[in-house]
Amino acid sequence: MPPEHTERRPARAANTAAQVRDTLREAILRGEYLPGERLVEAQLCARLDTSRFNVRAALQDLSGEGLIEMQRNRGAQVRKVSTAEAVEITEVRMVVEGLIAARAAERVGPDQATELDEIAVLMRRAVDAGEHRRYSDLNQRLHALVRQIAGHGTADRIVETLRGQIVRHQYMLSLVPGRPERSLPQHERIIAAIRDRDPKAAEDAMREHIASVIEALRAIDYLGT
Amino acid sequence: MPPEHTERRPARAANTAAQVRDTLREAILRGEYLPGERLVEAQLCARLDTSRFNVRAALQDLSGEGLIEMQRNRGAQVRKVSTAEAVEITEVRMVVEGLIAARAAERVGPDQATELDEIAVLMRRAVDAGEHRRYSDLNQRLHALVRQIAGHGTADRIVETLRGQIVRHQYMLSLVPGRPERSLPQHERIIAAIRDRDPKAAEDAMREHIASVIEALRAIDYLGT
C-alpha cells in the first residue's frame, strides 16, 4: 500500500493563534501552571501542538490581560498576584460591578427577574445543604446573569479581565468556612434590589457584598502570614 | 574610495518593539491616524523605521488596549468609538475615578494639598481669562495628580487605558462653549473634599463631575446628528 494520506500534517501548526491563546488562558486559570512558573516557548509549542510564532502571540495577549509577565530576554512567567494587589483589583471590581448592578436594575425584564429568583432559591438551598461547590457555581452564575442583564460591554470586559487575575484568590475564598452563610443575605439583597428596579439600592448592595469579599481577602492574608 | 562605514545599518530595525508601540500609540492619540483608517504593516515599517515583526507586536498590543481593531487577514484599523461607546467608557471611568478620588482623600499629604490648591487657583484664572487650552491642560493635570495621590496602580491603568480610547471625544468636549464655566465649580468641589480628607464627599464630587461629562457627550451627539 502506498503511503496513505493519513492526517497529512507536515509539521504544520494544528492550532491557530486565537485557539492557542484561549487554551493557554484556560490552562493558567485552571491552575495547571502555578504563579511564578516559567512558560518556556519551546515547551508550549509541544504542549499545544503549534509553532513558536503562535505561542509568542498568545503570550503577548495574555501579558496584556495581566495573566502573565514578560521580561525581555528572560521569557514569560505566570503572574504572581499579592494579596495587596488582589485587594486593589477587587476594589476596582467593586465599583464597576456596582455600576453594572445599577444598570441591571434599570433594564431588568420579567423573565430575567424570574431567573434571578430561581438563583436565589437554589442558593439558599445550597447553603442549607452545605454544598459549597454548588453555591460557588451559583455565585458565578448570579454575577454573570447580572452582567448579562446590564448589557454593558465595556464594564463587562473589565470585570472579566480583573476576575481572571485573581482566580486563585477567589478559590481560596470559597474554602473559608462560614463564607456562604455570610454572603447569602448579601446576594439576596442584590437580587431584591434589581427585581425592584432600584438602581441605587442595587449598586449599594453589590458594593457592600464585594466590600465584604475584600475584608475576607485581607483576613486570609493575616492567617497565611 | 572604498565603501565607508557611513552609519552602517543593513536594513536593520532601528527601533525596538516597545518604542514602536509607544510611538504608534502617541501618533494615534495625536490624531495622525483617523478612526477607521487602515494601518498597513508595510507602510508602518517605513514610517517607523523598523521591521514587520515589531510592527506586528505593536499592533497586537494596541489592539489589547482597545486603540485599534484587528481582523484576521484584513489587517488593523484605528478603532471607531461611537458616542454610545464613549458614554459606556466614561461611565466606567466615572466609578473608577470615584474610587480613586475617595482613596486620594484618605492619603493626601500637606504638600499635595498645597499643589491641589495651586491648580484650583490656576483653573479659576484660566476660566476668567477664557484660556480654554490652558484650562484643558490643568484639567488633565488635576486628574493626574489625584491619581498620583491615590496611588492605586490597578485603577490607574484602567483609567489610562479608557482615556486613550476616547481622546477624540474629549477633544470635542473641550471645544463646547460654556463647558469650563460648568466644570470649574465641580473641580473645586473635588479639590475641597480631598483637602478635607473626606472620601465619601470626594467620590460623590468626582462622580457628579464625570456624570456631567457624560451629559455633555450625549448633548454633542444630538447636535452632531
Add this chain to the structure above:
DNA sequence: GCTCCGGCAATTGTTGACAATCCTGTGGGT
C-alpha cells in the same frame, strides 16, 4: 573557601522568505 572569569547550553529575539487570503478591476455571458 571565595571570587572572578570564560565558555557552554538553553532560551529568546529577529529576519527574510514563502504561503494563504482578500480586494479590485476586467471581461464574458445573460
Add this chain to the structure above:
DNA sequence: ACCCACAGGATTGTCAACAATTGCCGGAGC
C-alpha cells in the same frame, strides 16, 4: 445594464533558520 467568474496585485499569516542574550558550571587565582 447587470451579474458572475476569475486573474492579478496587494496585504497579511506563518514558518524555519539564524543571531543575540542570559544564566550556569567549572576552573584559575587569591
